[in-house]
Amino acid sequence: MKKNLLHHILLVDFFSTLFHHKRRLFYFFLFFSLIQLGLTAIKLEVTPFFLYGMFSEKTPYTGKVMHRYVFLNHIAMDSFHIASPETALLLVDLDNYLIIKNNNNEDVVKSRVESRYPFFTGSFLYPFVKNKIYNTPGKMLQFESWFKTKCSQYTGIAIHTVCIQENTYLFDAAHLSFKLIRSETVAAF
Amino acid sequence: MKQWLHFNDYVACAVVQREALQRIFFSATLLVLLARYFAHTLIHQIGSEPLLYQEIDPVYWLFMILDLPNFIAAKIPLVFDFMLIGSCLCSIIWNQQNISTILFFITHFVFFVLTNLMTGHHYINIGILFVSFPFVFASKVNFAYALAFVRFLFCFGMFSAGLWKVFRGNLFFPDQIYTQLVSRHLTDILQHKTTMRLSIITWLIQHRYIAHLFWVIMIGIEVSFVAGFISFKYDCYLIIGYLLFAIGGGFLFRLFIYENLIFLLTLAPALKWVGAISENLFKVQHKRSSKPANA
Numbered sequence: 201m202k203k204n205l206l207h208h209i210l211l212v213d214f215f216s217t218l219f220h221h222k223r224r225l226f227y228f229f230l231f232f233s234l235i236q237l238g239l240t241a242i243k244l245e246v247t248p249f250f251l252y253g254m255f256s257e258k259t260p261y262t263g264k265v266m267h268r269y270v271f272l273n274h275i276a277m278d279s280f281h282i283a284s285p286e287t288a289l290l291l292v293d294l295d296n297y298l299i300i301k302n303n304n305n306e307d308v309v310k311s312r313v314e315s316r317y318p319f320f321t322g323s324f325l326y327p328f329v330k331n332k333i334y335n336t337p338g339k340m341l342q343f344e345s346w347f348k349t350k351c352s353q354y355t356g357i358a359i360h361t362v363c364i365q366e367n368t369y370l371f372d373a374a375h376l377s378f379k380l381i382r383s384e385t386v387a388a389f
Numbered sequence: 390m391k392q393w394l395h396f397n398d399y400v401a402c403a404v405v406q407r408e409a410l411q412r413i414f415f416s417a418t419l420l421v422l423l424a425r426y427f428a429h430t431l432i433h434q435i436g437s438e439p440l441l442y443q444e445i446d447p448v449y450w451l452f453m454i455l456d457l458p459n460f461i462a463a464k465i466p467l468v469f470d471f472m473l474i475g476s477c478l479c480s481i482i483w484n485q486q487n488i489s490t491i492l493f494f495i496t497h498f499v500f501f502v503l504t505n506l507m508t509g510h511h512y513i514n515i516g517i518l519f520v521s522f523p524f525v526f527a528s529k530v531n532f533a534y535a536l537a538f539v540r541f542l543f544c545f546g547m548f549s550a551g552l553w554k555v556f557r558g559n560l561f562f563p564d565q566i567y568t569q570l571v572s573r574h575l576t577d578i579l580q581h582k583t584t585m586r587l588s589i590i591t592w593l594i595q596h597r598y599i600a601h602l603f604w605v606i607m608i609g610i611e612v613s614f615v616a617g618f619i620s621f622k623y624d625c626y627l628i629i630g631y632l633l634f635a636i637g638g639g640f641l642f643r644l645f646i647y648e649n650l651i652f653l654l655t656l657a658p659a660l661k662w663v664g665a666i667s668e669n670l671f672k673v674q675h676k677r678s679s680k681p682a683n684a
Contacts, residue, residue: 211618213396214537222534229538236542240549247448247502248518252546253553259568267575278580285428289435292509296440309443317445333450335440342439350436354429371571373594376578 264381265371270294271363272351280355290350294364297343300335301387307334344389363388396537399621402660403533408484409667410536411524414654415480415493418517421648422474430508431473432500433466438507449506458506461499472496480524490524497521513644516651519543540655544617547631551611559608566604566641567597573642586640593641603637610634617656624657 206212218226239249270277270291282290299308310330314321321330344362351359364387369378403410425431441458443449452458461469473496479489501518519542523535559565571578574590593600610630616623631653638644653659 208620209618210396210620211541214534214541217396217400218534222531225531225534229534232538233541236545245444245446247446248498248515250515250546251553252550253557254513254550255565255569256550256553256557256559258557258559258562259565261564261568261571265571265575267579278576283428285430289430289508293438293440293507296442296509300440309445313445329450329454332454332456333443339439346436346439373571373597376591376594378579 263370264368265378266366266368268294269365269367271361271365272355272359273357273361274363277351282354286350286354290347290354293343294347297340297347298364298386300340305337305340307336310334348389361388399537399657399660400530400533402657402664403536404529406660406663406667407529407532409663410654410660411484411490412481413663414520414524414651415477415484415490417651417654418493418521419474419477419481421517421651422477424647430504431470432462432503433470435462435504435507436466437463441506442509443506449502452502452506457499458503461503462507469496469500473500487525487527490521494521494525513646514648515546516649520651520654536655539652541618543652543655544614544627547611547614547634548617551608551614554608555612560605563597563601563604566600567594569642570594570600590641603641607634607637621657628653628656628658 207216215226215230218229236249239246240251243251243253245251268291272280277287277290300306303311320326348359348362351362363385365383365385367380367384368382370381371378422431426434429435437459441449441453443453472492476489476493476496480493483489497517501515519539523532523539526532526535554560570590570593574587577584577587578591593603610633613623613630614627617627631650635646635650638646654663
């Protein structure tokens with residue numbers, strides 16, 4: 201009776217059928233499932249075992265919002281009407297650049313790994329791989345050049361200077377109004 | 390249509406529809422690749438991006454240790470993109486072999502990691518990555534089992550995404566959707582754009598508890614995918630739920646998960662629809678071929 205009830209559950213039916221007819225596939229899928237569950241439990245992502253926790257981290261509203269403006273040859277990037285996928289690519293890559301720049305040109309992944317995973321950084325393997333798995337300060341200069349090349353390609357004109365400005369506003373939702381409280385140039389190259 | 394109760398019904402249908410599914414899946418994939426081409430996000434179009442998003446993922450680290458991003462993006466970008474699109478095309482044209490599907494699966498895996506390394510560590514769009522896997526099997530039965538497994542992975546992804554939000558206290562946290570709406574539409578609000586969508590978004594920003602209701606509904610849809618582990622009975626509702634989820638995500642958060650719509654092919658009603666369509670096509674072809682040559 202209990203067995204019959206269990207077999208009405210699709211997942212049980214699936215693994216039971218596999219076990220009886222395709223033993224190798226059964227072990228492969230079972231192994232895959234266990235790794236996926238185990239890595240989810242310890243919050244580690246190893247492609248193709250993904251963590252599906254995006255947008256789950258609480259983001260409390262502070263009343264302040266930050267907006268980043270990019271100026272190409274002293275003209276706002278919006279004025280060039282670059283298509284949205286290209287704009288997204290540029291802004292996402294620029295975000296990575298600024299995060300590393302704000303971390304004294306050291307890769308933030310390096311800072312996180314060295315603070316969270318001492319068993320890995322203390323292992324014999326680490327000295328051999330650490331020069332390969334992080335973005336080095338030298339890459340920052342290469343990025344600046346790559347970014348200008350991409351902007352030139354997307355805008356159709358030669359881009360010589362890039363300036364990034366961050367404005368912080370107080371946001372009044374009731375009136376949909378913004379009050380500028382801070383403006384800062386965070387990078388220029 | 391008859392309702393399926395057992396796993397064997399699903400397998401039998403997938404076995405019969407293997408070739409039609411291969412054509413449909415790879416045609417959809419080709420469209421996604423074309424969209425990427427027009428968005429300038431194929432490897433040869435991005436070029437060799439110096440700063441990489443490796444995150445804490447050993448597979449990405451392995452790619453960097455082997456210097457694959459530099460080798461592929463700088464030395465053979467056109468060859469690589471040609472392999473990706475070529476293997477996809479071959480899988481559409483010759484749908485009874487699995488050599489091109491294996492080549493596509495491997496090339497696309499590399500493409501997935503490379504583009505993520507160069508354009509941000511995104512893994513929201515994983516439909517092609519997973520659904521291309523069953524097509525590597527030459528045996529139709531193994532294909533059917535793998536397709537069913539991908540269906541479970543799809544349900545797991547959605548269900549666990551809902552659970553993450555519930556366990557992190559997001560379900561009763563109205564700030565979450567509020568912050569997302571403000572940050573994702575900030576540029577348009579600052580520029581005082583006047584689109585219908587922005588009017589709705591700003592109304593939701595001003596009525597945060599109604600916006601939160603949408604958030605709860607979206608979490609509800611995600612959690613409801615647990616039904617996919619229990620029976621095929623609810624697959625039709627899962628399709629409707631996922632379409633609503635995709636439309637909601639696109640409208641509210643500008644998250645276009647169009648590639649993941651491919652996952653819907655693994656759900657039972659989609660298999661039946663493919664069956665019905667290919668059966669009708671077959672009938673039409675059969676009638677044509679049975680006509681005398683001089684008719």
